[in-house]
Amino acid sequence: MGCGLIRADRTPLPQKVEECGTMRNHRIWIIGIALLFVFACGGGDQEPGGAPTQPAETQQAEVQEPIKIGAIFAITGPASFLGEPERNTAMMLAEEINAAGGINGRPIEMLIEDTEGVEDNAVKAVRKLINQEGVCAIIGPSRSGVTMAVVPIMEESEIPLISCAAAEVIVKPVKKWVFKTPQTDSDCVIKIYEHMKTANIEKIAIITGTTGFGDAGRQQLKSIAPTMGITIVADETYGPADTDMTAQLTRIKGTDAQAVVNWSIVAAQSIVPKNMKQLEMDIPLYQSHGFGNIKFVELAGEAAEGILFPAGVLLAVESLPDDHPRKAMLLKYKQDYESKFNANASTFGGHAYDALMLVVDALKAVGDDPAKIRDHIETIKGFHGTAGIFNFSPEDHNGLTKDAFSMITVKNGKFVLFQL
């Protein structure tokens, strides 16, 4: 602007013009340097062996070529409460394995990418991991929709994917290269309905979140209800960013529902118990396995007391009997995680644990050939994971049954195993 003014005066002051020009140039230089800095840092990322996601590189790294395993999680964005424990778990395990000498003498290199829970980022990340890094398997993504978006790439590139997302469509119908570790929605629904039967509940209201997880649950709740003699008298939904569900719950209160099922995976689900308390609704509240993070209990506060939901026993590991076959392993994971990250272990991190350990199991047995890893995972039987005991087969790429779920309840702000 200043330069323009000077010209308009038609009084040539070359010195001033010069000054104005250098000021401009200064600014351009600053931008240039800032960009250069960023690009230089970015360039550093590409250097072989300089993987930023794996700080603890062992001595063997120089001797033996590391085995590259990819991971894509929603570390930031609305699904970060899934992605963060998954990322932490994968990093922790990789460090542990490498500290113990790696796999058959070879260290593993975890290459972790953030999808932000968005499809196109996942597509880019998967292409990067496969084409650029040459990984032998990928664990993740965290979300079901994102998993479905990368399935075609996995099938085409013939690299195994072990998803940490729950939706049934991921493995039904079976896709050759795709597995998943979380328990299945329909098993969760059956577990809830079975529990209702024991409590003589027949008429229920459902309230579900409008996310991929919530929607999949809603469909399963509706389709399984008639086969188990349950009638759904109210069917309400809420958005992931909603802050008040009083309207939906008032409608439910007006029906003769004997229990409410609240099915969601985002933080908004904690508002339902709060609102129910405000509305003085004292019918039982069931939640889905998406409630498996103690943070949701903290958010709901006192209102969370007595909530019932099916989940892996990892959450209530302390209340397991000592002779439980998986107690030691679950306890170790939980304690390791909690001491390392100063945060509560959740079932979501557990899904990443299972996914990575399945890959590690295959690596130990058959080496790092993607096709052999896939074939091996398909034959794994009796594998003790955090979500349950996995029995894979060519027809079943999830490997879990409804027995992987236990009913868990909230008592004094903690998860405990539900006992009649």
Added chain:
Amino acid sequence: MIVFILLFCAFPFLVGVKSYWITVFIFAGIYSLITIGLSLLMGYAGQISLGHAAFFGMGAYTSGLLTTLLNWNPWLALLAALLLTSSAALLIGIPTLRLSGHYLAMATLALGEILVIFFKAEVELTGGPSGFGLIPRLSIFGFVLKRDIEFYFFVWSIVALALVMAMNVIHSRVGRALRSIHGGELAANAMGINTSSYKVQVFVLSAALASLSGSLYAHYVTFVSPTACELKLSVFLVVMVAIGGMHHLWGAIVGTILLTVLPEFLHVFQDFDILAYGLILMIIMIFAPNGLVGALAALIQRLRRRFLAVDSQRRGVI
């Protein structure tokens, strides 16, 4: 323009045909189609739209649904999506563009929200929040665009065509009329220009480009869900145009490429990448308020002017 074409032809061979940078640039190309249209709307007609993600979504869903549910030919579905989106834009544009101020931004913002809710609620039709997949890939004369490198060339040739078309628009009577609207709507009206008609035309054109982009996205990713067309994308697209420079069509391309590529470099900052990202955008907006291409153009002009001044002084003209 020629430099641009050569650069884009050479790019895959510089980074390797199978590199994931090809994938990144495919997305940059897909989004460039929208930002070219948006640049016409923002930079030339002076209107802001916060609903281009909705038009993108309309294109993606229409293409995806027609090809998967009704087994339509992808190209036919693409045309149907174009028609549907253009008519939707026309319906919204006619009433809102008669008003002055930011009514278009508000109306398009609402459209985007409504559409996302529709996609999430119509579970039977759209697959709800989980989205739907198995969308067939595009084929040209029986040749299926299966590999990334093929789609790369396909997308960027369409971007080049769109760019040529947009440039023709700018240099035509319509373009001059548009710039007069941006300069001063009242004056333009007084000169006998039917401003609202021109604004509607350019709005519909930009929506059509967004729809085309959505169709390409659907056939490339072969999966669509509501997260692909949420408000975040609309805002992102406006930022792309602003960063690149909204008064220059090239700005749209530069902005789009920069904002698509930048996050890939920022991974090194790990948890702080969003901070670094914001910082870079802030620096650009502070030092180059007219966008990167705008700043570059100003710099070139200034240098030329200074050169001329020195030149004329030497001759003793002034």
